[in-house]
Amino acid sequence: MSYLKSEIDLIVVDSIQLLHYKNKNLFLEANNANSADGQKIENELIKSLGGGVYNKVKSLFSDEKYREGVLADLKRRKIECVTFTSADYPEQLKHTPYPPLVLYLRGRRELLSTRMFAVVGSRRTPAAVLEECKRFCSELSEFVTVVSGVADGGDKAAVKGALSTGNVICVLPGGHDTGCFPDVNLFKKVESEGLTVSEFPPTVPVQSFTFTMRNRIIAGLADGVLVVSAGEKSGTMSTVEYATDYNKDVFAFPYNVGVAAGIGCNRLIKSGAFLCDSVDDVLSVLRIERSDRPAEIFEEADGDEAAVLQLLKEQGEMHAEKIAAALNLKLTDVVTACSMLEIKGLVVRTGGNSYAII
Numbered sequence: 001m002s003y004l005k006s007e008i009d010l011i012v013v014d015s016i017q018l019l020h021y022k023n024k025n026l027f028l029e030a031n032n033a034n035s036a037d038g039q040k041i042e043n044e045l046i047k048s049l050g051g052g053v054y055n056k057v058k059s060l061f062s063d064e065k066y067r068e069g070v071l072a073d074l075k076r077r078k079i080e081c082v083t084f085t086s087a088d089y090p091e092q093l094k095h096t097p098y099p100p101l102v103l104y105l106r107g108r109r110e111l112l113s114t115r116m117f118a119v120v121g122s123r124r125t126p127a128a129v130l131e132e133c134k135r136f137c138s139e140l141s142e143f144v145t146v147v148s149g150v151a152d153g154g155d156k157a158a159v160k161g162a163l164s165t166g167n168v169i170c171v172l173p174g175g176h177d178t179g180c181f182p183d184v185n186l187f188k189k190v191e192s193e194g195l196t197v198s199e200f201p202p203t204v205p206v207q208s209f210t211f212t213m214r215n216r217i218i219a220g221l222a223d224g225v226l227v228v229s230a231g232e233k234s235g236t237m238s239t240v241e242y243a244t245d246y247n248k249d250v251f252a253f254p255y256n257v258g259v260a261a262g263i264g265c266n267r268l269i270k271s272g273a274f275l276c277d278s279v280d281d282v283l284s285v286l287r288i289e290r291s292d293r294p295a296e297i298f299e300e301a302d303g304d305e306a307a308v309l310q311l312l313k314e315q316g317e318m319h320a321e322k323i324a325a326a327l328n329l330k331l332t333d334v335v336t337a338c339s340m341l342e343i344k345g346l347v348v349r350t351g352g353n354s355y356a357i358i
Contacts, residue, residue, distance in 0.1 A: 003082050008067065008085040014102045015070045015201055018057050020096060027057060046309055063234055077202050079104045079176060088113055096220040096246055097159065100199035106176060107195035111145050116245070117282065118147040118222035118237050119162075121154010125229035129253065130157040133228045135345075137161030139279045139358065147168055147222050148253075149214065150181045154236070156226045158191060167222070168194035170347055173214040174206035209322050215239040224249035226276055230264025237264060250286050251276040287351075304329060304337040309346060309357065317356035 003011065013024050025044065029035050046054045060066050063082040072083065082089050082103045090112050093099050103112075119137055121129075133154055137146050138161040147169045148160035149155040162168035170190050174180035176198055181187035190196055198216060202211070215235075219225060219242035227250070230236045243250055250273040255262020269275050274285060281288065307327050312318060318326075324334040338355045341347040347355045 001075065003071070003081070003083075003234065004085070006085045007081070007083040008071065009061075010085065010101050011074070011081050012061055012067050012070050015190065016057055016060055017204075018049075018053055021101075024101060027061070031061065033059070034097040051284040058159065064169060066138075074104075074202070077177060078106060079202055080109055082109070090116075090221055092223075092246075093217065093220040096216065098216070099220070100217065102199065104198045104200065104202060105174060106191040107193070108166065109195065111167065111195045112197075112221075114145045114167070115143075115286075115288075116147045116169065116222045117144040117227040117229060117286070118239065119154075119158035120216050120218065120239050121157065121228035122230055122234045122236050122264075123151055123153035123263060124231060125153040125157065126259070126261055129229055129261070130154070133157040134161035136228075136279060137237060138164040140282060141165040141167040143279075143283060143290075144223070144286070147171065147218055149173070149218065150187070152182055156183060156186065158228070159186065159194075163189060164194055166193040167244045170194070171195045171196040171214050171218050171221070172196060172200070173210045174198065175200045175204040177202040178205045192336055201258045211235065212238050216242045219246055219248060222248060226251040226253075226282065227268060227273075228253045229267055230268070231260055232263045234264050249274065251282060251285075253277065288290060304333055305341055307340060308334060308355075309336045312347060312355060312357040317350055317354055318354065319351040323355070 009028060012020065013028055019027060024039050026045055030038050030045060032038060082105060084094065084099060084101050088109070118141065119133065121133060125337055134157045136160045140146060141162035144167055145157055145167040148158040150170050150172055159168055170189060172180050176196065187196070199213070215238045216358060217228065219239050225239055225243040225248060227240060240250055250268060252265040252268040252273045252275065253262070254277060255265055255267060256273050274281060276282060308323055311323060311326060320334050320338060321331060324331045338347060342349060346358060348358050350356050
């Protein structure tokens with residue numbers, strides 16, 4: 001992987017843990033030959049950091065062996081970088097407060113240039129909701145890239161579902177090589193089929209505050225955020241707070257009264273979040289139109305199933321009795337065909353004996 005000098009400067013300064021976010025930007029400005037205020041900023045940094053620290057940082061930044069070593073280590077770890085000055089740095093993230101100077105990646109870098117939507121949930125998500133989240137994200141990932149975290153529960157279900165297409169991004173709360181993903185096998189699958197992203201160099205450990213930092217990136221990348229589960233004091237809500245600050249749309253799964261894992265979701269809906277019980281709820285708000293299913297999908301059905309599927313493709317939602325009349329089939333045969341198509345994930349029951357193509 002080759003980088004421009006401006007990208008290398010960002011990668012190198014980001015590797016120096018003696019500097020915090022704001023000071024990294026100031027340091028780069030101070031060492032920019034074209035900066036009119038470079039000397040003034042340098043003097044301010046020396047005053048705030050101390051001359052010894054500043055000189056050490058400047059020495060590392062200028063040391064060609066150190067610079068080469070940083071890039072060589074990233075290459076050895078099979079990590080690519082997208083910097084704030086890179087052409088494919090995500091535009092939405094760029095316009096948030098404190099955008100990361102560097103995004104460290106493993107996997108399909110091109111996913112950063114796609115339309116993204118976040119799906120998050122608490123660790124304590126009911127089993128039935130986990131399955132619904134997986135199904136939901138599998139379908140949603142056909143239209144957008146699903147962005148989530150790495151925790152067990154709702155995040156993990158979202159990731160598993162979206163892996164059906166590979167259109168999935170996991171944002172990490174620490175460096176790639178610090179064991180911050182609880183399910184190692186799933187982590188490796190995301191790295192090979194989707195994309196893992198961190199704002200931290202690969203050996204920076206997870207700390208309590210880095211989860212909140214990570215959540216701002218999830219919200220910043222996405223067009224909107226769906227919360228599939230959230231208790232009364234769920235950490236998931238920090239992602240929602242960032243999304244609200246960034247003027248992103250917020251969605252939530254509805255829950256029955258008294259379900260602890262859904263208290264936060266119901267509260268969000270009361271506060272104006274979109275109630276979400278189908279992928280179409282998200283697509284309509286994002287102004288994404290469903291395109292026709294690829295022709296090859298109909299190869300999964302034959303006989304009565306193929307005839308029913310083709311009719312639903314043309315007509316949309318239909319009651320089983322109307323399908324039977326239109327195709328001159330027995331009602332029992334239509335119900336059997338629809339049931340098989342539902343199992344195959346090609347149609348969905350919309351209420352009573354009505355069906356619609358997915």
